Amino acid sequence: MNLKLLIEWLANAGRSIAEKLKACRFCAKIRALISTFRAFRAKQQKQPLSLIQRIARAFVLFCAAAFVFSAIINIYMILSTKKYVYTQKELVPSKTAAIVLGAKVYNGGYVSIAFRDRIVSGAELLSMGKAEKILISGDHGRKTYDEVNTGRNFILKNYPEIAHEDIFMDHAGFSTYETMYRAKAVFCVDDAVIVTQAFHLPRALYIARKLGFDAVGYEADESVGFRKRVRMSWALREYFARVKAFMSVALHVKPTYLGEQIPITGDGTKSWD
Numbered sequence: 001m002n003l004k005l006l007i008e009w010l011a012n013a014g015r016s017i018a019e020k021l022k023a024c025r026f027c028a029k030i031r032a033l034i035s036t037f038r039a040f041r042a043k044q045q046k047q048p049l050s051l052i053q054r055i056a057r058a059f060v061l062f063c064a065a066a067f068v069f070s071a072i073i074n075i076y077m078i079l080s081t082k083k084y085v086y087t088q089k090e091l092v093p094s095k096t097a098a099i100v101l102g103a104k105v106y107n108g109g110y111v112s113i114a115f116r117d118r119i120v121s122g123a124e125l126l127s128m129g130k131a132e133k134i135l136i137s138g139d140h141g142r143k144t145y146d147e148v149n150t151g152r153n154f155i156l157k158n159y160p161e162i163a164h165e166d167i168f169m170d171h172a173g174f175s176t177y178e179t180m181y182r183a184k185a186v187f188c189v190d191d192a193v194i195v196t197q198a199f200h201l202p203r204a205l206y207i208a209r210k211l212g213f214d215a216v217g218y219e220a221d222e223s224v225g226f227r228k229r230v231r232m233s234w235a236l237r238e239y240f241a242r243v244k245a246f247m248s249v250a251l252h253v254k255p256t257y258l259g260e261q262i263p264i265t266g267d268g269t270k271s272w273d
Helices: 003-023 025-046 051-084 113-127 147-158 176-185 201-210 228-251
Strands: 095-100 131-137 167-170 191-196 214-219
Touching: 051 201, 051 214, 051 228, 095 113, 095 176, 095 214, 113 131, 113 147, 113 191, 131 147, 131 176, 131 191, 147 167, 167 176, 176 201, 176 228, 191 201, 201 214, 201 228
Parallel strands: 095 131, 095 191, 131 167, 191 214
Antiparallel strands: none
């Protein structure tokens, strides 16, 4: 078959296929739908969007961008700090300080389960020689609410072997960011093991290391199993807290209070009230 005959054959085959497609009812419906869609798009392009439509579109785009941005921050924060997290006390490298992050306390001097688990783990690391000092941080911004003294009293009662001068208190640790900032600026911490629950560690480690000190994290031992609802609440709150922490670090936000330096290598009772 020469080239001319091949071209004629292909042309005839093409016309045959086209005729069959035209005769096909399904294909006709598809063509009708495509024509309708094209007409609709052309009409939409000719008609300008109303103010409400423009606002709605901008809002949807903003939400989508915010979701992607926050998801990237969360993934980055978790992955970048993973290698600094320890779950076995024996493997934790020795540091100058164990920083125990504050949590809820109750009237009568009772610590919450989450706070108790953090304090116990921090005190045990100190007893094992994994830290030389313990820094209890928390909210003591009101006379009627005091996380740090409640935490200190728990240690004094349950771990009498820990010397008073080895217990430091940060009364203005109103947030994880402020705790880490003050640990560096006020307590002159250069290296530390941060003690808190697993969900909390990536944010705490990210802040600490970005602020310039050698930090690792220890997942506080859980004395009881927390309910699924509680864990979900923690996870949701932490998702947004990581974004806030990222922005605080990027913008070099100052803590609520700084004050006179109390070096972690000195006497912890100077931080007592």
